[in-house]
Amino acid sequence: MDHSCTVYKTMDYLAKKWTIMILLELHKGREWKRFSELKASMKDITPKVLSSRLKELEDEGLVENRMDSTAFPVRSEYRLTESGKDLMNVIHDIKMWALRWKIQNEPCKHLDCRLCVL
Amino acid sequence: MDHSCTVYKTMDYLAKKWTIMILLELHKGREWKRFSELKASMKDITPKVLSSRLKELEDEGLVENRMDSTAFPVRSEYRLTESGKDLMNVIHDIKMWALRWKIQNEPCKHLDCRLCVL
DNA sequence: CGGTATCCTTTCGGATACTG
DNA sequence: CAGTATCCGAAAGGATACCG
Numbered sequence: 079m080d081h082s083c084t085v086y087k088t089m090d091y092l093a094k095k096w097t098i099m100i101l102l103e104l105h106k107g108r109e110w111k112r113f114s115e116l117k118a119s120m121k122d123i124t125p126k127v128l129s130s131r132l133k134e135l136e137d138e139g140l141v142e143n144r145m146d147s148t149a150f151p152v153r154s155e156y157r158l159t160e161s162g163k164d165l166m167n168v169i170h171d172i173k174m175w176a177l178r179w180k181i182q183n184e185p186c187k188h189l190d191c192r193l194c195v196l
Numbered sequence: 197m198d199h200s201c202t203v204y205k206t207m208d209y210l211a212k213k214w215t216i217m218i219l220l221e222l223h224k225g226r227e228w229k230r231f232s233e234l235k236a237s238m239k240d241i242t243p244k245v246l247s248s249r250l251k252e253l254e255d256e257g258l259v260e261n262r263m264d265s266t267a268f269p270v271r272s273e274y275r276l277t278e279s280g281k282d283l284m285n286v287i288h289d290i291k292m293w294a295l296r297w298k299i300q301n302e303p304c305k306h307l308d309c310r311l312c313v314l
Numbered sequence: 315c316g317g318t319a320t321c322c323t324t325t326c327g328g329a330t331a332c333t334g
Numbered sequence: 335c336a337g338t339a340t341c342c343g344a345a346a347g348g349a350t351a352c353c354g
Contacts, residue, residue, distance in 0.1 A: 093211025
């Protein structure tokens with residue numbers, strides 16, 4: 079397997095567990111979201127996984143973080159970058175493909191599919 | 197994590213190791229490709245993984261198989277279905293996104309990026 | 315040829331406790 | 335609050351041998 083393939087590399091982190099959901103949460107509503115807020119919005123995600131996904135997405139340039147260390151407790155927030163927002167269009171294309179060819183699929187349950195911001 | 201999300205489910209099998217490469221191989225050149233031919237074209241893939249990926253893709257309706265059991269040795273061939281071909285457009289969109297935002301990436305090495313059928 | 319069966323290593327992610 | 339550290343079980347995938 080060749081990890082130099084740009085498509086492969088992209089899929090590789092996008093498909094990790096929770097990644098899409100995190101992007102989705104960051105895409106909804108207000109820009110900046112706190113760690114605890116993200117955690118609360120995703121039932122069952124563990125802090126370890128959330129932390130490591132956010133770090134990966136930062137490394138890939140899809141997410142940016144700002145921190146206020148002077149505050150106590152420390153305030154840390156995340157949002158999508160421009161490339162992150164643009165990626166949501168691609169994810170939308172994936173959804174459209176799926177709806178074109180997978181009509182027999184059950185609608186998503188964790189979110190109302192019609193309200194899904196994807 | 198909710199496995200009812202159609203986007204998540206799609207990403208889930210697309211990002212498995214070798215899947216994209218297999219789709220790419222099926223997308224190139226002649227329609228029907230033999231098992232051994234696919235295997236030979238992907239250095240290092242094991243028969244177990246190739247077999248299981250092809251099965252997943254068949255289950256998802258992206259790939260179809262035809263077999264001639266009367267021949268000896270048995271002749272088995274695979275090709276993309278219509279939805280599989282359509283998915284290549286989505287994969288192309290992913291590539292375009294990556295090229296838009298990841299210009300600093302090294303070009304792919306396993307294939308000449310400019311010749312890549314994606 | 316076109317796979318399957320078996321074994322084994324590595325990676326992933328869940329659970330939980332802890333800290334500045 | 336915003337993570338990190340540790341431990342653990344499950345699952346993925348590589349290596350290899352084998353079979354109709």
